[in-house]
Amino acid sequence: MHQDEKIAIIGAGPVGLTTALGLARRGVPCVVYESLHGIAREQRxxxxxxxxxxxxxxxxxxxxxxxxxxxxxxxxxxxxxxxxxxxxxxxxxxxxxxxxxxxx
Ligand SMILES: Cc1cc2nc3c(=O)[nH]c(=O)nc-3n(C[C@H](O)[C@H](O)[C@H](O)COP(=O)(O)OP(=O)(O)OC[C@H]3O[C@@H](n4cnc5c(N)ncnc54)[C@H](O)[C@@H]3O)c2cc1C
Incomplete structure (x- = not known):
């Protein structure tokens, strides 16, 4: 992976955000794209x-x-x-x- 490249994660739900955290903890650059304006706040x-x-x-x-x-x-x-x-x-x-x- 080139140093300027990032893994794209589509969706800031539990799966996307947990994946991003896991990658970040391992030093793997990533970016999360979410189509909503913020994180869903309803109880799920x-x-x-x-x-x-x-x-x-x-x-x-x-x-x-x-x-x-x-x-x-x-x-x-x-x-x-x-x-x-x-x-x-x-x-x-x-x-x-x-x-x-x-x-x-
Ligand atoms: C009423 C309710 C109660 C629940 N209770 C529980 C519970 O008690 N315990 C439990 O473990 N699970 C529960 N669940 C299930 C849990 O919410 C789901 O399993 C979990 O949210 C799935 O996570 P996800 O990240 O895969 O998807 P999602 O949470 O659906 O997140 C996907 C995200 O991707 C975004 N997105 C979609 N398409 C695009 C796109 N093209 N570009 C950018 N962004 C995009 C969406 O806006 C969304 O924010 C409940 C679900 C509901 C509806």
Whole structure:
């Protein structure tokens, strides 16, 4: 890659911005193009799962994030008629990840 060249990333959503951060951390020049005037501010990411938390910690932004929310080891899916129809205990992943919970 020539020293004046940059990787073009189209879209400043979570994927584009995380990719840009990962490249920047490795010293790879990049530029992010976004068709909106700013970053989308509506709520689209209420919950983070273990692999995402692992990645964000590797990128150095996990610690500040962890101060902003709640750790939820057990979460459920419900319907309005029969209530709970699935329950996930991420605590069983404790041997596999430092983040055996959903983060809200
Ligand atoms: C209501 C809602 C709730 C959600 N809740 C969760 C949740 O709790 N947890 C979770 O993990 N995920 C959640 N999601 C999903 C999550 O928001 C998406 O998976 C994530 O936003 C996808 O990221 P992305 O960067 O691929 O795309 P996007 O977030 O869609 O970003 C793409 C960006 O590219 C820009 N763009 C598009 N075309 C061009 C172009 N030609 N030139 C320049 N810019 C362009 C767009 O304007 C946009 O800003 C939710 C989604 C919605 C809608």
């Amino acid at each position: 990411g209420a919950a983070f799962h273990p692999p995402t938390l692992e990645m964000l910690h590797e990128l150095g932004v996990g610690e500040p994030l962890m101060k902003m929310g709640l750790r939820i080891p057990v979460w459920q899916m419900r319907d309005r008629v029969n209530g709970v129809y699935a329950e996930f205990d991420l605590g069983v992943l404790a041997d596999a990840t430092d983040f055996p919970f959903r983060f809200h």
